Amino acid sequence: MSTATVPSTLTVALIGNPNTGKSTLFSHLAGVRQRVGNYPGVTVEKKVGQVQFGQQRFELIDLPGTYSLAPRSLDEMVAVDVLLGRQADVGATQAVLCIVDASNIERNLYLVSQVLEMGLPTVVALNMIDIAEGRGIKIDVATLATRLGVPVIAVQANKGRGLLELKNALLTAAQSPVNVRENPFPQAFQQEVAQLERLLSTNQLPASTADGQTEQAARDAALRFLAERLLLDSGGYLETSELFRHLPELKTTLATARQRLKAAGLPVPAVEAMVRYDWVGRIVDGIVTKPRQREVTSSDRLDRVLTHKWLGTLIFALMMLLVFTSIFAIAKPPMDWIDGGIKALGKWTGQRLAEGPLKSLVVDGIFGGVGSVLVFLPQIVILFFFIAILEDCGYMARAAYLMDRLMSRVGLSGKSFIPLLSSFACAIPGIMATRVIENRRDRLTTILVAPLMSCAAKLSVYMLLIDTFIPATVLGGCLPLQGLVLFAMYGLGIIVAAAVAMLLKRTLLRGATPPFVMELPSYKWPSAALVLHRMVERGWAFIQRAGTVIFAVSVLVWAAGYYPHHSAEVEAPFALRKEALEIRQIELQRISPDDHEQLDTVAKELETLEKQIDGAYLQQSYLGRAGHFIEPAVKPLGWDWRIGAAAIASFPAREVVIGTLGVIYNLGDVKDETEPLKDKLRDATWDGTDRKVYNIPVALSIMVFFSLCAQCAGTLAVIRRETNSWRWPAFTFAYMTVLAYFAAMATYHLGMLFV
């Protein structure tokens, strides 16, 4: 597209199997000059970097790691489209850089064989030769290049070695004509492909965006590739494409062609793997030598321990405990700093502003909003610190391996475990971590149930209510009731999540079980640069794409709690007392300025009065009115309007419920559960009566509601970002709110039977 027409920029696509050091190579080549985003309309991550090499500028496109170019997932479809020059948003690919893991060369060459068929200038980067040598594998690189017909450059991506040669080779390859490459398929198969090609070309398909002098060659290669894929991939991604609508006869044409091939002993789809691995066998024959007996490496020994039945499970549990407690505990101080720092900054700014809506907007709305975005950062950065290490060192796949049986009971795979575990600290990084799940339906299911896990913010709500209303008795001499209730809340989330996951996988997200088939890569030391890069990248992505939504919701909720702010009306009942106190204060300061006791008493009374006025303002605000408005709806849960208003106010973040209750009960904006708030809650009565609002069933009803509801703008914003549609956050909010509402109602009514 636009970049392709600039002659000084060469568009290079970087492709390779997962776990080959592809990201490391990309980072080394592109440095900090890279942009991360999504391909338009899909959630596949697009990474583009700029590389300057002498006079030549490269635009390097990092394609998703893939084992094959048979497009069976969205990731693979995007990879194919970029290579074919059909992907909008990036330039037509002018050269391909294919990274190959030398220690695993046979399986890596499978992808190379597919890439070579695309007819593009190609360079192979042979990575991890050191690891291969450690295993006694020897590779004759020069002969390998001759046999492949493309340059093969030995690199050490983690050390940045061989990059200069690589850029040189890319430049030369892009300027030279592409050699005719051997087609590994038997004659009968090639004939079928040729026939299909004619059918497609007479119908003027496909449209390629390739231009320049290589236009015709590129178009031919793209057409042949497409024809071949159509023939090979029954049930693949291409069958959902436009093509089948344009060419209604295509389906039967393909079916009969496959019949003929089967009769000729070339069954589709098996023929592709057999033919390509045969080709791989011929390529490596005599030039890749392995020891007869595979040498037991330190990675193998480590694997024996880490996947051991008991020891492996124990180490896994300890490791998860470390990750989990870190998100909880290590994140806490920086979260408090951010919270305190932003509040202080807001206060400092507020002191320079006159009383009024502007001050409140700046201090509570804007600074509050920024705070509610930034406060998530420590958890996100810490979780991705661990995930990057676990992924880069090769343990992530083992974690999925160890947990797969457990997760498969609810229809998911082991890959869902870490995202769900992380959601116990905070659903936001948890949902962001679901990118490790390749299968779209599994990933979506995981995203949709992740907010059911009891996160740190829900914990603060549980703690307040349990401390206030659940008696600290010990059942049967060993079971503390309070702990039991807390455990029940966590258990409720897990059980409901399991049930919802099972239900979703049987209804909305039904489909064939995806293959679990997963590589268990060799262990290696994680790269510090890559880990750091991932942390920064994830944190920034969150601020950029979820931050605005969270901020907007915070400001909206601030406005609802502030306006209409009729000061005359609200302050009138307090005016006389306030004036009297203020006069008394002035008198005291004049008559007996040393009587601190009296002065303090007056100051305290004034403060209490101010808090009462704040409470009155909130009651008069739109938020307070909304609380009153929904009171009939929340009454069946045992709630009064105050709880309703607090639940609405907690939308930007769940823990806000405590602060809002504090304001409603005239205590000001309390942070954690405090004794005065507990007392107020215990004493609260229904308006105009002396009937207590709270009892154990009401407290349980609130807890159950918060355990299951999606009252979290951040979570919904991240779901929106990760699914690229408002449909899924809307669905999450709807199903969770309905679930929470009825579960809370049932809890209340059941509980009332025992009171």
Place this chain on the structure above:
Amino acid sequence: MTVLSSLQIGQTAKVVTIAGEDEISVRLMEMGLTPGVTVTILGAAPLGDPLELEVRGYRLSVRRVEAARIEVQTG
């Protein structure tokens, strides 16, 4: 002839065919489990499933139901 999932841990066998034409079969073959290739069962996860295999010099994890599609010949 038997299927891979019924082998013992530590056993080695040669792949004969892969049953099925769906995504799972294709993925198994793409990962290098093609007729004639040697495969060893290295272990099983703590809950008995999935299995850890060695094929073409690398480690692969497959579920038992997936391994049951792989017909193998021992000895």
